[in-house]
Amino acid sequence: MKKDDIFLPKILTFLCNWCSYAGADLAGTSRLQYPASILPVRVMCSSRVDPLLILRAFLNGFDGVLVTGCHLGDCHYQEGNYYTRRRFVMLKKVFDSLGLESDRLRLSWVSAAEGQKYAKVATEFTQKIRELGENSSKNKIFL
Amino acid sequence: MANALKITKNTEESVREFLKILLEKRKVKGVFTLKKIGKNGAVTYSLITKSDELNDAVPFYPLMPTNAGKLLSRITRNGSTTEPVAVIVKPCELRAFIELVKREQGHFENLYIISSTCGGVYPLKTATDGTIEKNLSDYWDAVKKGEINQDLRPACTACTEFTPYGADITVDLIGNTELEKKCFLLLNTKKGEELVQDMKGELVDRDFDKEKLKKFYAKREKAKNQFFNENTKINGLDDLIKIFGRCIGCHGCSKVCPICYCTLCMFDSSNLEYKPSKYESEVRQRGGLKIPPGTIYYHLGRLTHVGISCVGCGSCEDVCPVNIPLTLIFKKVGESMQQIFEYIPGKNITEKIPLVTYNEEEYTEIEG
Ligand code: SF4
Ligand code: SF4
Numbered sequence A: 001m002k003k004d005d006i007f008l009p010k011i012l013t014f015l016c017n018w019c020s021y022a023g024a025d026l027a028g029t030s031r032l033q034y035p036a037s038i039l040p041v042r043v044m045c046s047s048r049v050d051p052l053l054i055l056r057a058f059l060n061g062f063d064g065v066l067v068t069g070c071h072l073g074d075c076h077y078q079e080g081n082y083y084t085r086r087r088f089v090m091l092k093k094v095f096d097s098l099g100l101e102s103d104r105l106r107l108s109w110v111s112a113a114e115g116q117k118y119a120k121v122a123t124e125f126t127q128k129i130r131e132l133g134e135n136s137s138k139n140k141i142f143l
Numbered sequence B: 001m002a003n004a005l006k007i008t009k010n011t012e013e014s015v016r017e018f019l020k021i022l023l024e025k026r027k028v029k030g031v032f033t034l035k036k037i038g039k040n041g042a043v044t045y046s047l048i049t050k051s052d053e054l055n056d057a058v059p060f061y062p063l064m065p066t067n068a069g070k071l072l073s074r075i076t077r078n079g080s081t082t083e084p085v086a087v088i089v090k091p092c093e094l095r096a097f098i099e100l101v102k103r104e105q106g107h108f109e110n111l112y113i114i115s116s117t118c119g120g121v122y123p124l125k126t127a128t129d130g131t132i133e134k135n136l137s138d139y140w141d142a143v144k145k146g147e148i149n150q151d152l153r154p155a156c157t158a159c160t161e162f163t164p165y166g167a168d169i170t171v172d173l174i175g176n177t178e179l180e181k182k183c184f185l186l187l188n189t190k191k192g193e194e195l196v197q198d199m200k201g202e203l204v205d206r207d208f209d210k211e212k213l214k215k216f217y218a219k220r221e222k223a224k225n226q227f228f229n230e231n232t233k234i235n236g237l238d239d240l241i242k243i244f245g246r247c248i249g250c251h252g253c254s255k256v257c258p259i260c261y262c263t264l265c266m267f268d269s270s271n272l273e274y275k276p277s278k279y280e281s282e283v284r285q286r287g288g289l290k291i292p293p294g295t296i297y298y299h300l301g302r303l304t305h306v307g308i309s310c311v312g313c314g315s316c317e318d319v320c321p322v323n324i325p326l327t328l329i330f331k332k333v334g335e336s337m338q339q340i341f342e343y344i345p346g347k348n349i350t351e352k353i354p355l356v357t358y359n360e361e362e363y364t365e366i367e368g
């Protein structure tokens, strides 16, 4: 297979301003390699990520949605990411109950010092999405 | 110790009279109950202060013109009522109201809440041609025997939460074989006891027929499992498109949803308006677009908004002009969401809505 034939997924990634964005930045300045599949969106806190945003990205054809935030206990707003986690659990349940591919959604805690972890998560998630293939919502005209 | 008021008369009549006396004795200043409109079986909720107006009150009529939880929220949104009001509502209406109170959309301090074990309601359309009136004697027969009625709202056939939580007074309906002759008001709280003081009737010792309720529960549970499992499984986007394909986007389902309380629904706002240029770009991307777009987004989005608190009253499905099986989807998915947080909406006023609280150590497997 030619290199170009490999499916490069589109992954919408929410990065919280205080930890994960800095973590992603560190991955960059450390020249760590990770796939170009990530489309980053900076938010002030992972808890800013309304489940509707994830849903919308999914229906608009993103192959995966990654939500990242500070480690538990480290949220800049003290408890934001605990709420993020509950909402994420809830949204996954909605997906699972309706047979939608909840594996296309991922939640990850990445600190400002974890450039390595960020690169790893991005790589692994991209790999996972490759296995799942394209999100079929991309080509649906009724959504 | 006496824990019930017994009135030796037909149950609905007894309660009607009880409500009238409450007004006459000024124990309450208002009564919120179902009232008959015309002969075909149409009823409406009303807030009544004149006891004469209660002559055609039908507190246990098997119809739900609107989920009363939503209406009580309208009355009490800005604070508890200035005067005491007795309200007669069905268990799922009470649960919906409690969910709204949790969202600061209502207050129940000055309300005396009267509910009952509930035999369910018929679809609204049965009140347009008098069908419901013809069904009534069968309905009460089944309630007495503890059987599931035919042709109820699907949500009711599959409802296992037919005993109210947090009512001051519960009227014993299911399995009360002497419904026509004897009425029992079970007193659950201090407020309930206060209300029946010096009222007509006899204070007695009485509990539900627990055996009968248990059997009734089993029947409903079986019906629920059938309802959940025998309907076509929804498996992925294609199935959702099939189901919602005929949705006309009227948003009636959210208008009647007791949990949807927003004055301006996000899905009706300019936030979701498609500008002509947006149509163009979407069409370019997808090679076509259903117009108006956003149907699946609306329904899934609404699930994330209300699912956790869905009381399964079935109002949404009842008003849908194109018969989309909304109960199946919202009740089933809603309950699966509620189960992860071990939450029964409207059961306990002090219990927080799962999405506004957390434990530090939980769901650790979700992160990765
Ligand atoms: S009531 Fe029926 S047609 Fe109207 S928006 Fe809801 S599902 Fe669609
Ligand atoms: S669907 Fe959401 S935004 Fe619309 S009324 Fe219901 S809760 Fe509010």
Ligand code: FES
Pocket (backbone or CB within 6 Å): A016, A017, A018, A019, A020, A044, A045, A046, A047, A068, A069, A070, A074, A075, A076, A077, A080, A081
């Ligand atoms: S600020 Fe990073 S998760 Fe809240």
